[in-house]
Amino acid sequence: MDIRQTIGWNLRRLRVAKGLSQERLALEAGIDRSYVGRIERGLENVTVSALEALAAVLGSNVRDLFAEVDTSSSRPPPLRSGRKPKGS
Template sequence: MDIRQTIGWNLRRLRVAKGLSQERLALEASIDRSYVGRIERGLENVTVSALEALANVLEVKVSDLFAEVDPNSSRPPAMRSGRKPKH
């Protein structure tokens, strides 16, 4: 797995664990949503400033986005589509 895929994998894992959609993460990080999607798919050479913004929203260290991925682990799950129900 190359570093772009590792960053994308970890970004998706951390985002889903936090319960954030790509759109919400992008909005809070002041980044385009399609850019977040390309990062998660490992298609983007992400900038340091974008990594910092994403890590701040996720409340993690930038280094957490570089964490080694277990080759036997399954892909992080997708979030359920649609709006969250109102309480």
Template sequence: MDARKIIGWNLRKFRVAKGLSQEKLALEAGIDRSYVGRVERGSENVTISTLELIAAVLQVTVAALLEEPESGSPRPQPLSSGRKRRGQRSAE
């Protein structure tokens, strides 16, 4: 797996684990939402500076975004789309 795919894989894994949409992550990191999508798909060469911004929002190290996933690991699932029901909303 090439570095861009590894970064994208880990970005999605950590983002979904935090319950953040691409839009929310981008807003908090000060980057464009479509850029986050391109990074997750592995089609964007991301800079170290941008990785630092993303890692800070996700509360992980830059190194964690560069770790190769274990062989055979299932692809991280996306967040469910749409609005959450009233009882499912988390305190923001």
């Protein structure tokens, strides 16, 4: 697994754990939603500024995005689609 895939895997893992959609994460980080999707798929050479913004929204350190991935584990599951009920 190359570093772009590692960052993407960890980004998705942290985002799903926080219950954030790609759209919400991108909005709060001030970046484009499609960029977040490309990062998660390991297609982008992500900038340091974007890593800082994403980590801040996720309440984690940038180094958490570089954590070694256990290749025997399954990809983090997607969030349930649709809007959250009001009050959640």
